[in-house]
Amino acid sequence: MKGLIGSLLVLLATLHSPLAGADSAPSADVTQASMPLVVFLVRHAEKQQPGKDPELTQEGRDRARDLANLLQSAQIEAVHSTDFARTRATAGPTAAALNIELSLYDPFKLKAFANTLKRRGGRHLVVGHSNTTPALVTLLGGEAGDSIDDASEFDRLYVITQGGGVVETVLLRYGEP
Known part of the structure; x- marks a missing residue:
């Protein structure tokens, strides 16, 4: 079932992407600034309580692996995380599976x-x-959409596509509820 959902997610992102129908490699005269954008956004997976910088629980580690499996065919070029143990541990399996170095961003400079x-x-x-x-x-x-429930919601996956002046949002769920 997870494989089917993952395949559907990648297909959905590809079909709704401004990249659909484009050559897989941009021509030399296309600049990075003109490249369409597809962003998969998630909140970190389940974390241990309490703590200043908690690690993931076993459930959270499982969810992080589910995310990596789900996105393995999504042609992701960069993986970004805030500099907290829980976000790095959520992003880490996807970055490792794709052999991409994890890039840190400042959540106060969104x-x-x-x-x-x-x-x-x-x-x-x-x-x-x-x-x-x-x-x-x-x-x-x-x-x-609605605010994320801080206590219990860890499965929200946004897919944002931008290109040709159009922005689309798809909201999905991943991993075990």
Whole structure:
């Protein structure tokens, strides 16, 4: 079932992506700034309680692996995380599976980070927090929907696509509920 959902997610992101129908490699005269953008955004997985910088629980580690499996065919080019144990541990399996170095971003400078993503284009995974993930969705021009339940909601996956002046938001769920 998870494989089917993962395949559907990748298909959905590809079909709704401004990249659909484009050559897989941009021509030499296309700049990074003109590249369409696809961003997968999640909140970190389940964390241990309490603590200043808690690690993930076993449930959280399982969810992080589920995310890596789900996104393995999504052609992600960059994996971004805040500099907290729980976000790095959520992003880590995807970065490792794709052989991509984890890139850290400052959650207090979301507007600058959103602008960097827009300029760069391409396909990204961004792991954040219950407050920063919806805020970043909005800064990217997407629709964040209801607030994330800080106590119990760890399965929300946003897919934001931007290109040709159009922004689309798809909200999915992943891993075990």
